[in-house]
Amino acid sequence: xxxxxxxxxxxxxxxxxxxxxxxxxxxxxxxxxxxxxxxxxxxxxxxxxxxxxxxxxxxxxxxxxxxxxxxxxxxxxxxxxxxxxxxxxxxxxxxxxxxxxxxxxxxxxxxxxxxxxxxxxxxxxxxxxxxxxxxxxxxxxxxxxxxxxxxxxxxxxxxxxxxxxxxxxxxxxxxxxxxxxxxxxxxxx
Amino acid sequence: xxxxxxxxxxxxxxxxxxxxxxxxxxxxxxxxxxxxxxxxxxxxxxxxxxxxxxxxxxxxxxxxxxxxxxxxxxxxxxxxxxxxxxxxxxxxxxxxxxxxxxxxxxxxxxxxxxxxxxxxxxxxxxxxxxxxxxxxxxxxxxxxxxxxxxxxxxxxxxxxxxxxxxxxxxxxxxxxxxxxxxxxxxxxxxxxxxxxxxxxxxxxxxxxxxxxxxxxxxxxxxxxxxxxxxxxxxxxxxxxxxxxxxxxxxxxx
Numbered sequence: 043x044x045x046x047x048x049x050x051x052x053x054x055x056x057x058x059x060x061x062x063x064x065x066x067x068x069x070x071x072x073x074x075x076x077x078x079x080x081x082x083x084x085x086x087x088x089x090x091x092x093x094x095x096x097x098x099x100x101x102x103x104x105x106x107x108x109x110x111x112x113x114x115x116x117x118x119x120x121x122x123x124x125x126x127x128x129x130x131x132x133x134x135x136x137x138x139x140x141x142x143x144x145x146x147x148x149x150x151x152x153x154x155x156x157x158x159x160x161x162x163x164x165x166x167x168x169x170x171x172x173x174x175x176x177x178x179x180x181x182x183x184x185x186x187x188x189x190x191x192x193x194x195x196x197x198x199x200x201x202x203x204x205x206x207x208x209x210x211x212x213x214x215x216x217x218x219x220x221x222x223x224x225x226x227x228x229x230x231x
Numbered sequence: 232x233x234x235x236x237x238x239x240x241x242x243x244x245x246x247x248x249x250x251x252x253x254x255x256x257x258x259x260x261x262x263x264x265x266x267x268x269x270x271x272x273x274x275x276x277x278x279x280x281x282x283x284x285x286x287x288x289x290x291x292x293x294x295x296x297x298x299x300x301x302x303x304x305x306x307x308x309x310x311x312x313x314x315x316x317x318x319x320x321x322x323x324x325x326x327x328x329x330x331x332x333x334x335x336x337x338x339x340x341x342x343x344x345x346x347x348x349x350x351x352x353x354x355x356x357x358x359x360x361x362x363x364x365x366x367x368x369x370x371x372x373x374x375x376x377x378x379x380x381x382x383x384x385x386x387x388x389x390x391x392x393x394x395x396x397x398x399x400x401x402x403x404x405x406x407x408x409x410x411x412x413x414x415x416x417x418x419x420x421x422x423x424x425x426x427x428x429x430x431x432x433x434x435x436x437x438x439x440x441x442x443x444x445x446x447x448x449x450x451x452x453x454x455x456x457x458x459x460x461x462x463x464x465x466x467x468x469x470x471x472x473x474x475x476x477x478x479x480x481x482x483x484x
Binding site: 046050052053054056057060062063066133143144147148150153154156157158159162164165168169171175179 | 320325379468471479
């Protein structure tokens with residue numbers, strides 16, 4: 043019985059993809075000049091990436107502490123709502139930039155004669171991981187707000203760092219002392 | 232009555248398609264497609280002749296030529312791949328790697344079903360075999376559509392029409408054959424209308440898409456758009472990693 047559903051799913055999937063494709067139009071081949079611009083953009087990372095300083099300011103606790111001390115619940119709630127909107131806008135902007143990078147990459151790479159499935163798959167996986175992180179962050183910020191999210195994100199990142207430091211020598215046959223500089227770099231960043 | 236109308240409409244559309252290709256001079260531009268169209272038209276008219284003058288052998292003739300029709304449908308898929316990926320050797324390599332693994336898996340399953348299952352009546356066995364062949368076609372078409380979407384490969388009106396029409400027909404055919412095999416005789420009245428209707432819909436899309444010659448745009452020929460693939464990958468990977476860290480560090484504050 044399962045195979046019946048699988049075949050039906052396959053048939054519907056093809057029809058849905060065809061409808062999706064009909065909404066896209068790739069009639070214009072990218073010009074050589076535009077592809078050069080792609081190369082430049084990726085080489086020098088000159089895309090307008092949202093500043094890290096902006097993100098740190100959005101999620102910083104100073105403003106929340108200041109507003110909370112003013113004593114007005116109404117203003118505090120309004121502040122939290124506006125800050126949540128700002129955080130979500132920053133997230134969407136970041137995702138849009140990454141999406142632009144991937145679109146440019148796909149258009150460029152498709153014209154290359156040296157494509158390799160393994161490399162393409164690895165890159166697609168990286169992009170999928172980014173989208174997953176973005177989606178989780180988006181959901182957390184929407185649900186709990188930016189200030190509650192930073193605690194969770196901070197805990198998760200710290201846990202990941204500790205896991206790599208502690209499990210590293212066991213998973214990879216590496217001298218543990220070689221991981222110390224890495225830990226130092228992570229602490230500084 | 233309706234089935235007769237659908238059948239004759241299909242024949243008329245097949246003839247119109249061949250006529251337009253000959254008048255427009257692009258019969259040789261899509262040879263595999265028009266071989267398929269020619270075969271289907273000739274087979275359809277032969278079926279009519281045998282049905283009228285030799286009805287006792289009609290069923291035998293129909294089911295065996297139906298198998299050949301489905302097999303020749305791979306010519307259409309081949310034509311689509313040839314037209315879409317002709318100027319993209321890199322994407323061809325990716326497609327070959329994907330299709331090799333998918334094809335082996337699907338054929339292994341098809342063979343195990345054929346060898347392990349009992350042989351039923353001719354029409355039921357052919358329905359299951361046709362369904363299996365449609366599954367492979369569906370997978371092939373899914374891969375090419377995904378590659379077009381992923382790499383933003385520009386496709387002209389002709390190929391867009393061929394792919395849209397045949398993709399619609401193969402997709403609906405797979406659904407119908409699956410339901411027919413599962414539900415048996417109760418689905419037969421529906422199939423007698425749905426299958427020719429889907430076929431005619433495909434031909435209408437083909438007629439619109441192939442009314443005149445409109446090839447797909449090819450990549451720039453005046454300048455080698457090769458670039459350094461390794462450099463492109465490394466920079467894109469670095470940027471993705473940076474953006475992911477940027478998200479997490481920003482959220483941590």
